[in-house]
Amino acid sequence: MAFPREDAQAVLEEHRFPCDKCGADLRFDPERNLLTCDHCGNQQPIDDQITTAPVIRELDLQSALAQHLPDTEVEVARVVTCPNCAALIEFDGDTHADECPFCATPVVTDTGTHRRYKPKGVAPFEIRERDAHKAMTDWLGRLWFAPNGLRAYARKGRKMTGVYVPYWTFDANTRTSYHGQRGTVHESVRTVTVNGERRQKRTQHVKWQAVTGRVARLFDDVLVLASRGLPKAYTDALEPWDLSRLEPYRPEYLAGFQAEGYTVDLEQGFSEARDYMNRIIQRDVKFDIGGDRQRVTSMDTKLSDVTFKHILLPVWLAAYKYRGKTYRFVVNGQNGKVQGERPYSAWKIAFAVVLGLIAAAIIGYLSAQSQ
Numbered sequence: 491m492a493f494p495r496e497d498a499q500a501v502l503e504e505h506r507f508p509c510d511k512c513g514a515d516l517r518f519d520p521e522r523n524l525l526t527c528d529h530c531g532n533q534q535p536i537d538d539q540i541t542t543a544p545v546i547r548e549l550d551l552q553s554a555l556a557q558h559l560p561d562t563e564v565e566v567a568r569v570v571t572c573p574n575c576a577a578l579i580e581f582d583g584d585t586h587a588d589e590c591p592f593c594a595t596p597v598v599t600d601t602g603t604h605r606r607y608k609p610k611g612v613a614p615f616e617i618r619e620r621d622a623h624k625a626m627t628d629w630l631g632r633l634w635f636a637p638n639g640l641r642a643y644a645r646k647g648r649k650m651t652g653v654y655v656p657y658w659t660f661d662a663n664t665r666t667s668y669h670g671q672r673g674t675v676h677e678s679v680r681t682v683t684v685n686g687e688r689r690q691k692r693t694q695h696v697k698w699q700a701v702t703g704r705v706a707r708l709f710d711d712v713l714v715l716a717s718r719g720l721p722k723a724y725t726d727a728l729e730p731w732d733l734s735r736l737e738p739y740r741p742e743y744l745a746g747f748q749a750e751g752y753t754v755d756l757e758q759g760f761s762e763a764r765d766y767m768n769r770i771i772q773r774d775v776k777f778d779i780g781g782d783r784q785r786v787t788s789m790d791t792k793l794s795d796v797t798f799k800h801i802l803l804p805v806w807l808a809a810y811k812y813r814g815k816t817y818r819f820v821v822n823g824q825n826g827k828v829q830g831e832r833p834y835s836a837w838k839i840a841f842a843v844v845l846g847l848i849a850a851a852i853i854g855y856l857s858a859q860s861q
Contacts, residue, residue, distance in 0.1 A: 568603055575719055593809050613824060659733070661796070717754065
C-alpha cells in the first residue's frame with residue numbers, strides 16, 4: 491500500500507481563523523469569497539497571496555509509491571472515524587461530539603490522527619447553504635412517490651453540512667502498441683421460396699483482416715474519488731466538476747466547513763485511473779483500426795510522466811433519519827446539482843396501483859359497452 495512513511499516528520503495541522511474584532515471563529519463565505527464572522531458581522535479578505543500563489547503542482551507517482559517524496563509533502567490531521575460508514579471526518583478542536591455528515595450517526599471525537607499527502611488544490615464552495623438546501627427540497631418535490639413527511643422534515647430540518655470531499659487526479663503520457671482485426675461487411679442477396687412465394691434474402695458476411703498499429707494519448711486530470719463515505723454512484727452523478735476553478739490549497743477555504751480524509755489510498759486510486767485510461771485507449775484503438783467492425787487482440791501500453799495530486803471538492807450534504815432509515819442527499823458545491831436516495835412512500839405506491847386498476851376497469855367496461 492502506498493501511504494506516507496510512518497517515520498516522516500509530519501506535524502499535526504490545525505488551523506483556526508479568529509475574528510480580529512470579537513475572537514469568534516471566521517468562516518469562508520462562498521458568495522463574497524472572503525472570511526466572515528457570524529457573531530459580529532466582521533469581514534476579512536483572504537490573504538492577498540492568493541492572487542500570487544504558484545500553479546498547482548503535481549507530484550511524481552513513482553516517487554510516491556516508492557515512498558521517496560520529501561517529508562514536506564506529508565501532514566497529519568486530527569480525525570474521527572465514523573463507526574457506521576467508516577468515513578474519516580475532520581472536526582475543529584472545540585468540537586467533542588457531533589453527527590457524521592455522511593450517515594447521521596452520532597460520533598465522539600477522539601485524538602486519532604490521519605497521515606496523508608497534503609492537498610494541492612481546492613475548489614472553493616460557490617453556492618450558499620440556503621441555495622443548496624432549496625435545490626435539494628426542489629429535487630425532493632419532483633419525486634412524486636417520496637413520503638410527504640420526509641419532504642416536510644427535509645424542508646424544515648437543520649442546515650446542510652458543507653464537506654470537502656477528497657479526490658485524486660492523475661496525469662500520464664501513454665503510447666500503446668496493439669494487435670487486432672479489421673472487419674469489412676459484405677452483403678449477398680439470394681432468392682428463397684417461402685410458402686410458395688419467392689423472396690430475396692440479404693445476408694451479411696464479415697471479412698476479417700489482421701492489423702497492428704500504435705496510438706498515443708495524453709491524460710490530464712483523471713479524477714478518482716478518494717472517499718468511501720458516500721456511494722460512488724452519488725458522487726459520479728454530481729459530475730462534471732469544473733477543475734479549471736481549482737485554487738492552490740489554502741486552509742482559509744475550509745474555515746467553517748468540514749473536510750473528509752481520504753480512505754482510498756494512492757495505489758488504489760491509480761488502479762482505478764488505469765482502468766479508466768484503458769477503456770479510453772481501447773476506444774482509440776478501435777477508431778484507429780477502422781473498418782465496419784473491430785476486434786482488439788492485445789494492447790501493450792507504456793506510461794511516462796505519471797503524476798498525481800490530492801484535491802478537495804465541495805459538497806453540501808444532508809443525512810436525515812426518518813422512520814428508522816437514513817436518507818442521504820448531496821449537492822454539488824459548484825453548480826447545485828443534486829443526487830441522493832430516492833425515497834418511496836408505500837401508501838402512495840398503493841394508491842397509484844389502485845388508481846391504475848380503477849382506470850383499467852373503467853376502460854374495460856367502456857370497451858365492453860361499445861361492443
